[in-house]
Structure formats: C-alpha cells, structure tokens
Amino acid sequence: MSVTIKDVAAQANVAPSTVSRVISDSPLISEKTKRKVQKVMDEMGYHLNYNAQMLATQSTKTIGIIMKNSTSEFMHSSFFPEVIRGISALCSRYDFSISLTTGESEEEIFADTVKMVRGKRVDGMIVLYSKKDDKVVPYLIESGIPFVVIGKPLIQSSKIMFVDNDNVQAAKEATDFLLNLGHKKIAFIGEDDQFEVSEARLNGFIQAVKAQGLAVSEGYIKNIQFDPHHGKQVITELMGLAEPPTALVVSDDLNALIVLTALSEKNIKVPDDMSMIVFNNSVISKVANPPLTTVDTQIFQLGYESANCLIELVKDPQMFRKSVIIPTVIVERNSCSAL
Structure with missing residues (x-):
C-alpha cells in the first residue's frame, strides 16, 4: 500500500497540513522542519502525486x-x-x-x-x-x-x-588580448547578426580597435552561420585581401572549428601564421588542434x-x-x- 501524507505526518510527529506545506515549499515552514519532514518522506518512500499537486496548487512544476x-x-x-x-x-x-x-x-x-x-x-x-x-x-x-x-x-x-554576459566588454577584452600581442590587422568573424549577442560582440571589437587609433576595415568583418563551405569562402576572402589579417576574433567556437579547417587547407598554421581567440570555452575549444584561447562565458x-x-x-x-x-x-x- 502506498504511503500517504497522513502516514508521513504521524511518523514525523507533525500535522498533515505541515507536510502539505513542506511539499509546496511554503515560506511559513522553517527550514529545520522542512528537512525533518523531507527525511521522513525519503525514509518511508513517499512519492508525490503530481497530478493531485497540480490541482491543489494550480502549478505544473x-x-x-x-x-x-x-x-x-x-x-x-x-x-x-x-x-x-x-x-x-x-x-x-x-x-x-x-x-x-x-x-x-x-x-x-x-x-x-x-x-x-x-x-x-x-x-x-x-x-x-x-x-x-x-x-x-x-x-x-x-x-x-x-x-x-x-x-x-x-x-x-x-x-x-x-x-x-557583458558581451561588449568581453569582445573588447578579447580584441585587446590580440592587440597586446602586437597584432594590428585583426578580423572579426561573427554569427547571425539578427541576434543581439552577435551585434554586441561586434561592437566591442570595433571599440577596441578604434581605441588604439586603428581603422576598422569592412573587409575584416565577416559572419559564418555554421556552414563549412561558407567558412572556406570567408577565409579565402580574408586571405585574399591586400593586407590579410594576422589574427582573428571568432564569436563562436563551432565556427572557430570551421575556420581552423579552412586555414589548414590553405597551409596557414595557428598560431604561427594566424592567431585566434574564440568564445564560450566549450569542449570544442579544449580539444581543437591547437587548443583555443577562449573567452569563458560560463x-x-x-x-x-x-x-x-x-x-x-x-x-x-x-x-x-x-x-x-x-x-x-x-x-x-x-x-x-x-x-
């Protein structure tokens, strides 16, 4: 036979209404009482009837x-x-x-x-x-x-x-990281510019470059929407410029993997020929070859x-x-x- 709220109340030496309030996480019940009742529920194997709770509390949880x-x-x-x-x-x-x-x-x-x-x-x-x-x-x-x-x-x-995150500031710091390494020709590779995060990171990149008195070339700003073929095209365009970039800020680490592949096919080595900083610090940036310097967005x-x-x-x-x-x-x- 299943354990009821009354059974739990009797074992915990509290009123059934107290058990109900513990189940609904009522602020009227002290944390000490909640822990006591919860322990009894666990020991007795009480399982909440979620359908009944939904009707009683008007909550789906x-x-x-x-x-x-x-x-x-x-x-x-x-x-x-x-x-x-x-x-x-x-x-x-x-x-x-x-x-x-x-x-x-x-x-x-x-x-x-x-x-x-x-x-x-x-x-x-x-x-x-x-x-x-x-x-x-x-x-x-x-x-x-x-x-x-x-x-x-x-x-x-x-x-x-x-x-x-403060994505503007995060992108400024990522760009400053490359600038402090001596890079002046830095390109930005973003995602879909319809999303706020992409626009914020681009703005941070532009602010960092301008703060160093450098011009922001439109040719250095690209977007990739997780498409390997488009990624190859973007790298071809960047490396075909009269002054190709020496470093990249890549707004997503999956796109960074696409960029790494495209650079490798052109025999451009990272970091010897091209430096790269990315975002997110997912497992991709850890296992990439080489492992990628990244902005950890937590x-x-x-x-x-x-x-x-x-x-x-x-x-x-x-x-x-x-x-x-x-x-x-x-x-x-x-x-x-x-x-």
Whole structure:
C-alpha cells in the first residue's frame, strides 16, 4: 500500500497540513522542519502525486524552454547543451521539470510557445536568445506568463528579467588580448547578426580597435552561420585581401572549428601564421588542434541563474525585474602568439 501524507505526518510527529506545506515549499515552514519532514518522506518512500499537486496548487512544476532554432541545429551547438545542463541543475533542486520547443522553423517554435502558454503546460518560460523582429518575447509580454531571457532584450529591457554576459566588454577584452600581442590587422568573424549577442560582440571589437587609433576595415568583418563551405569562402576572402589579417576574433567556437579547417587547407598554421581567440570555452575549444584561447562565458552559470530567476518570478510574479550579468574570463591556450 502506498504511503500517504497522513502516514508521513504521524511518523514525523507533525500535522498533515505541515507536510502539505513542506511539499509546496511554503515560506511559513522553517527550514529545520522542512528537512525533518523531507527525511521522513525519503525514509518511508513517499512519492508525490503530481497530478493531485497540480490541482491543489494550480502549478505544473514545469519550465518551458524556447529554443533559438530547430532541435536538429541545437544538437550541433556548443552553447545550448551546456545551458540546458545549467537550467536542469537548478530545476532539480526545486523539483521542476523542463519542456523544450521542438519546432523545426521559427514559425513552428512560435506555435509551440503559444501551445505551452495557452494550454497552461508550464509555469514560466526561459527564452534562450535575444533577436531582432522576434515574435516570441512580445507574445510572452502580452500573455502575462513569467519569463526570463538569456541575452539582453531588444524591447522593454528595463521591464524584462534577463541573464547575460557583458558581451561588449568581453569582445573588447578579447580584441585587446590580440592587440597586446602586437597584432594590428585583426578580423572579426561573427554569427547571425539578427541576434543581439552577435551585434554586441561586434561592437566591442570595433571599440577596441578604434581605441588604439586603428581603422576598422569592412573587409575584416565577416559572419559564418555554421556552414563549412561558407567558412572556406570567408577565409579565402580574408586571405585574399591586400593586407590579410594576422589574427582573428571568432564569436563562436563551432565556427572557430570551421575556420581552423579552412586555414589548414590553405597551409596557414595557428598560431604561427594566424592567431585566434574564440568564445564560450566549450569542449570544442579544449580539444581543437591547437587548443583555443577562449573567452569563458560560463554557459552553465547562464542557464543556472536564468532558472533561478524564473522560479523566483513564478513564486512572486510582482517581484522587481532584475538583470544578472555573469562575468567572463579569458582562458589562455595555444592559439595565440606575439606578432
């Protein structure tokens, strides 16, 4: 026979209502009592009836995750598996589940979002990107559901809770790292410029170059959208310039892998012939040949803090909409050398 709340209450020598409040993480119950009751629940093998809890609390104990792009592209990203790991770690602490959008296009991802909200399938949402002309964030604002954005929102940023790095400053520091090694001809390779993070890192690059009294050549600014063929074309264009760059700032480490391959095919060695600094500090930058100097954006912490902010917001929808900035740090490896 299954263990009931009354059984737990009798064993813990508390009222059944106290056990119910412990299960709902009520602030009315002391941490000491919560630990005591939780220990008894574990020892007796009590398992929460989630359907009953949902009816009683009007909560799904589920967070919706809105993907940047399709699930097939997600699996090839160095950023998203790690940010999901951070979100999952925090959700596990509070016994929340996660639900991902599964659409294969922008329209399908938006439709998934609407279904989650209208169907009351989730208590809140985490948007894993900030993008120009995005339909998702305006819809979430209109719906009134609690949500958090990873990245600086492009609309109503003072009214939206978000978690981010200071990507302008991080890109300035990455560029300064190369400038301090004596490089004057530095190119920037970004991602899709529709996303706020790409624009912020480009702005930081430009600020660092101009601060040294150097001109910013449009020919030194490129974008790659995770396409090896396009990557080869970009490297061909850069190395075909009258004054080709001696160093690269690459905004994503998966793109950096594409760039490394394209350089190798042209017999351009890193760091002997070309220095390179990248972003994210995922496993890609660690196992690349050579291992890549990188800006560690602490992806796990971005996910962890976004989930923490959202659960706080779910519990208190009227709370102040704060922003959390996760610091970055440069990790030196073997892809940069003095000019």
